[in-house]
Amino acid sequence: EVGDQWRTPxxxxxxxxAMFGPLTLDLFADxxxxxxxxxxxxxxNALVQDWAEMLESIGGAAFGNPPYSRSQYHEKQxxxxxxxxxxxxxxxxxxxxRYVFLVKAATSExxxxxxxxxxxxxxxxxxxxxxVWFVPxxxxxxxxGA
Numbered sequence: 001e002v003g004d005q006w007r008t009p010x011x012x013x014x015x016x017x018a019m020f021g022p023l024t025l026d027l028f029a030d031x032x033x034x035x036x037x038x039x040x041x042x043x044x045n046a047l048v049q050d051w052a053e054m055l056e057s058i059g060g061a062a063f064g065n066p067p068y069s070r071s072q073y074h075e076k077q078x079x080x081x082x083x084x085x086x087x088x089x090x091x092x093x094x095x096x097x098r099y100v101f102l103v104k105a106a107t108s109e110x111x112x113x114x115x116x117x118x119x120x121x122x123x124x125x126x127x128x129x130x131x132v133w134f135v136p137x138x139x140x141x142x143x144x145g146a
Contacts, residue, residue, distance in 0.1 A: 006128035007033040008065045008102060016063070020100045024060030025051065027099075028067060032132045036063055047088050052095035061098035064089075082111040090115070102126075 013035045017023045026039035027046045038058055040046040051062050066085045082103070089099055105121055106112060113119070 008035060009126065009128065010035075012102075012122075012126065013063070016100060016102065020061060020098070022060040023063040023100060024058050025054055025062040027051065027062050027064035036060075047084055050095070051092040051099070052097040055097040061100055063100050063102075065102040082106075082109065086111045086113055089113070 013023075017035075024036050024038060026034045026036040029035065029039035030041050038054065040049055046064075055062060064085070066082065089101070093099060101113075103113075
């Protein structure tokens with residue numbers, strides 16, 4: 001099952017990078033879908049990493065197309081969940097660095113980043129790419145918009 005493994009389309013990433021980059025740190029990636037030269041995998045757990053410190057070391061800004069799954073925990077530490085992701089983002093923002101996210105337009109959700117420096121809406125639906133390892137069993141499992 002694809003689950004949280006949908007990939008950001010290259011053309012969309014390149015546009016975001018042109019507007020807000022250089023994007024050098026991919027916060028939620030794996031070895032097959034990272035968009036930036038440096039990335040955190042699920043094993044790294046971005047929610048326990050010091051993004052500001054990393055950005056100070058490598059320069060540029062961080063990019064995140066986070067998983068939208070419900071909050072999950074490993075050894076009492078959050079590993080997913082938009083509330084946890086946005087809370088950590090605000091902590092990192094206080095420490096410095098720039099953070100650019102591709103998130104669904106869920107403006108009524110409690111995690112919605114009202115305090116963001118800039119919010120840009122994308123018209124229409126984004127057709128996210130399937131992970132390289134995924135082979136659709138039928139037409140229902142082919143690429144869709146979100």
